[in-house]
């Protein structure tokens with residue numbers, strides 16, 4: 230069995246007296262390609278916040294690259310993790326050059342400030358921008374980019390440090406059809422590459438699962454205990470029940486009509502063809 234890259238043991242996360250996710254257990258090994266799938270608001274980004282060392286669990290333990298979150302310097306861990314998320318995209322100084330947004334992925338900081346990078350490092354950053362067809366953005370400003378452009382810059386940045394763990398939170402959201410398919414091709418390439426990199430891709434759409442990703446963790450709501458339940462399916466405080474992981478395993482076995490129908494509370498039919506997935510209410 231290859232090395233464990235990520236391990237969540239009975240993780241719970243609470244905010245403002247609300248349990249957002251609970252009983253989350255997940256183990257990811259080197260070289261595995263995972264999809265974290267679930268409906269809106271179930272807690273995927275909350276989980277990603279921990280995987281990317283941005284937030285800490287209220288209960289339970291998170292181990293990342295052999296170190297327990299909260300007991301190890303997160304800045305050391307961050308240089309080994311590539312992260313692309315909309316939240317990260319909002320952290321850059323307004324006028325940041327996209328080329329710098331990519332090269333600073335090496336030190337996992339947003340904003341070049343006083344850091345210096347070598348010519349080789351800049352050459353790699355330029356190549357990554359070209360790989361995503363956005364080489365023309367060099368010299369522009371991050372805050373002026375279209376959503377699609379910013380997404381591609383963020384994926385390029387996430388790959389800059391050749392990370393052992395790559396996390397992409399909804400990387401194709403906001404892209405037009407051409408942009409989405411272009412990013413999907415790159416993600417499929419990342420999915421199929423022969424490397425020890427562990428990859429976690431977060432999405433709430435089956436259509437956005439690239440080829441090469443073969444493990445899935447599906448999030449759903451934990452049943453509300455009988456004493457807390459109300460007729461609307463919310464707890465006594467008016468909050469929806471906590472999110473949790475309801476399935477981990479292969480995509481084929483996980484993405485069934487029955488499981489998705491139950492998850493979205495409507496009859497759903499899943500299709501799988503040409504290596505891609507789709508689902509419709511029937």
Ligand SMILES: Nc1ncnc2c1ncn2[C@@H]1O[C@H](COP(=O)(O)OP(=O)(O)OP(=O)(O)O)[C@@H](O)[C@H]1O
Nearest residue numbers: 244245249267268269270271272273274275276433
């Ligand atoms: N800082 C916070 N304080 C309070 N509640 C929060 C906070 N962050 C998230 N939430 C709530 O936690 C729940 C889970 O949010 P999260 O963003 O993790 O879901 P998600 O599965 O990523 O959703 P989506 O697919 O819509 O992006 C939501 O109901 C959200 O409103």
